[in-house]
Amino acid sequence: MGNQKIIGALPGEHNLQDYDKACREFSFEMLAREFYGNAGKINIVHRVIDHNIERGRGDRMALYYDADDRQASYTFNELNEQVNRFANVLDKYGLQKGDRLAIFLPRSPELYISFLGAAKKGVIVVPMFEAFMKDAVRERLLSSGAQALVTNAELLSRVPRQELPDLRAVLITQGAGDAQTLDWYSEVAGASPRTEFCWVNREDPLFILYAAGADGRPKGLVHVHDMMLGLWATAAWVHDLKEDDVYWCTADPGWITGIAYGFWAPWLHGVPVLVKGGRFDAEQWCRALEKYRVSVWYSAPTAFRMIIAAGKEVYGRYDLGRLRHILSVGEPLTDDVMQWSLETLGVPIYDTWWMSETGMNMICNLRCLNIKMGSIGRPVPGIQAAVVDDEGNELPPYRIGNLAVRAGWPAMARDVWGNREKYEEYFRLKPWFISGDAAYMDEDGYFYFQGRVDGVINTAGERVGPWEVEEKLREHPAVQDAGVAGKPDKIRGEIIKAYVVLQPGYEWSHALGEELRNFVKTGLAAHAAPREFAVKESIPKTPDGKVDRKVLRGWVLELGK
Ligand code: WTA
Numbered sequence: 111m112g113n114q115k116i117i118g119a120l121p122g123e124h125n126l127q128d129y130d131k132a133c134r135e136f137s138f139e140m141l142a143r144e145f146y147g148n149a150g151k152i153n154i155v156h157r158v159i160d161h162n163i164e165r166g167r168g169d170r171m172a173l174y175y176d177a178d179d180r181q182a183s184y185t186f187n188e189l190n191e192q193v194n195r196f197a198n199v200l201d202k203y204g205l206q207k208g209d210r211l212a213i214f215l216p217r218s219p220e221l222y223i224s225f226l227g228a229a230k231k232g233v234i235v236v237p238m239f240e241a242f243m244k245d246a247v248r249e250r251l252l253s254s255g256a257q258a259l260v261t262n263a264e265l266l267s268r269v270p271r272q273e274l275p276d277l278r279a280v281l282i283t284q285g286a287g288d289a290q291t292l293d294w295y296s297e298v299a300g301a302s303p304r305t306e307f308c309w310v311n312r313e314d315p316l317f318i319l320y321a322a323g324a325d326g327r328p329k330g331l332v333h334v335h336d337m338m339l340g341l342w343a344t345a346a347w348v349h350d351l352k353e354d355d356v357y358w359c360t361a362d363p364g365w366i367t368g369i370a371y372g373f374w375a376p377w378l379h380g381v382p383v384l385v386k387g388g389r390f391d392a393e394q395w396c397r398a399l400e401k402y403r404v405s406v407w408y409s410a411p412t413a414f415r416m417i418i419a420a421g422k423e424v425y426g427r428y429d430l431g432r433l434r435h436i437l438s439v440g441e442p443l444t445d446d447v448m449q450w451s452l453e454t455l456g457v458p459i460y461d462t463w464w465m466s467e468t469g470m471n472m473i474c475n476l477r478c479l480n481i482k483m484g485s486i487g488r489p490v491p492g493i494q495a496a497v498v499d500d501e502g503n504e505l506p507p508y509r510i511g512n513l514a515v516r517a518g519w520p521a522m523a524r525d526v527w528g529n530r531e532k533y534e535e536y537f538r539l540k541p542w543f544i545s546g547d548a549a550y551m552d553e554d555g556y557f558y559f560q561g562r563v564d565g566v567i568n569t570a571g572e573r574v575g576p577w578e579v580e581e582k583l584r585e586h587p588a589v590q591d592a593g594v595a596g597k598p599d600k601i602r603g604e605i606i607k608a609y610v611v612l613q614p615g616y617e618w619s620h621a622l623g624e625e626l627r628n629f630v631k632t633g634l635a636a637h638a639a640p641r642e643f644a645v646k647e648s649i650p651k652t653p654d655g656k657v658d659r660k661v662l663r664g665w666v667l668e669l670g671k
Contacts, residue, residue, distance in 0.1 A: 126491070153310055201305070206233070260283060344470050351381045357383050357405070392425070473557050497551050512548065516542060591611040605640075
């Protein structure tokens with residue numbers, strides 16, 4: 111039933127003093143009145159840029175970019191100018207409110223500038239993780255019907271342009287494009303540094319993020335400008351951001367964390383963010399923490415474990431004394447990681463539970479609460495969570511069931527793009543949003559995460575849909591059928607294990623395993639490639655013909671012993 115040890119009240123300033131009072135008295139509608147006043151129309155970009163400039167923070171740093179071959183920084187004023195220029199480029203190519211701009215870039219300043227420039231014009235952004243290969247890219251561009259794309263020359267080769275009739279403008283930030291593409295820099299340089307806002311409604315779309323489900327194609331979750339309320343509140347209460355903080359959220363903006371907390375949430379508080387280019391590297395990450403004097407750090411257990419594994423001779427060389435606290439997301443925060451942080455860095459790690467669908471931190475170890483080890487914490491004020499059975503009845507403490515949230519919070523995804531039915535499945539047990547996670551609650555209202563119920567895989571904090579991987583494997587001539595599941599792993603949380611039924615005439619070999627792994631890697635995405643395979647006679651199916659994820663779960667757990 112989880113470790114009940116209480117670390118005790120932690121020192122420090124608290125934005126949120128009295129949790130119970132806040133839960134009783136706070137509502138997001140109250141916050142909305144304070145935030146929006148009588149303004150009928152809003153725009154999140156106004157709040158993250160103009161509002162900071164109006165408060166005299168225009169010359170303060172907004173973005174530090176750090177990669178091996180490039181360092182750059184932007185104040186809010188400088189960011190504003192770039193954002194305006196890019197917004198005008200979108201105008202020039204005829205993009206209007208409600209049109210879609212896909213962004214397929216590695217972490218780089220152009221990614222953030224393009225995102226904000228689009229949002230300023232009411233254009234909906236479709237972020238795509240840079241590791242996606244052709245199938246995943248095609249799927250997202252076709253589904254969203256994106257009219258424009260920002261990418262670089264290298265990634266452009268994964269964009270099947272001839273199959274995308276809606277795509278009419280492609281902007282290249284790096285490397286040579288071709289006769290059909292535009293150069294991002296010369297377009298931006300040639301555009302005016304001033305522009306008008308497109309004022310939108312609270313419910314107007316801001317971005318569409320494709321997230322894996324257990325069965326079927328990834329779902330285009332539609333997030334709206336109103337999410338700023340939830341991001342502002344959680345940045346204050348959960349992340350405890352203060353104006354002189356330097357904040358580093360290590361997630362890529364191809365995932366929800368890298369969007370919501372990568373830049374929106376900190377900029378809503380005028381706090382500068384660090385964006386680190388390149389891949390994970392324990393030493394470089396520690397160096398970045400020291401160099402940029404990071405005071406609040408948001409990352410994932412896999413990264414912490416990799417830094418711990420790199421050893422004291424790596425992290426011990428850097429002065430991480432600026433850190434006020436750390437936050438964690440995406441996978442269970444294990445006791446050993448928490449102990450390491452307390453003992454070595456002298457700061458606690460606050461766990462945050464949420465998902466692409468929720469758009470904001472939902473159940474957290476808030477700074478004003480005691481941390482119970484093993485627990486994801488309690489709901490953020492304004493959020494009502496419960497554990498419910500398969501009929502939607504609330505379960506008493508310690509009973510494991512569906513982790514559910516009462517529908518209607520500001521950052522909740524408002525739709526699945528082009529598929530209302532899929533969206534409504536989340537709310538099949540009204541008034542609850544059903545997360546797909548299992549959990550139980552203790553008598554003090556703390557929640558304990560117990561894994562996914564639906565077969566969605568979480569490898570190194572990255573969400574992978576088994577169905578997409580299975581579809582890809584079935585395309586290979588040697589594979590007749592495939593079933594994929596997450597197998598528990600000490601470092602990565604889960605790894606992807608694939609069960610395959612071979613076509614007649616094929617025999618299993620190590621080489622075939624490598625070939626299949628590569629096939630998924632180059633067709634779909636590296637993080638979606640199975641690390642383990644097993645050959646089976648058949649794949650278990652449910653009566654409606656879907657892979658039986660419960661049986662597969664049993665297989666991986668048994669073999670995982
Ligand atoms: C898992 C990431 C354990 C969970 C923000 C959820 C967690 C899925 C935690 C969403 C946590 C998220 N402890 N597991 N603190 N936070 N998860 O959409 O299974 O990429 O359903 O959003 O990550 O993944 P997603």
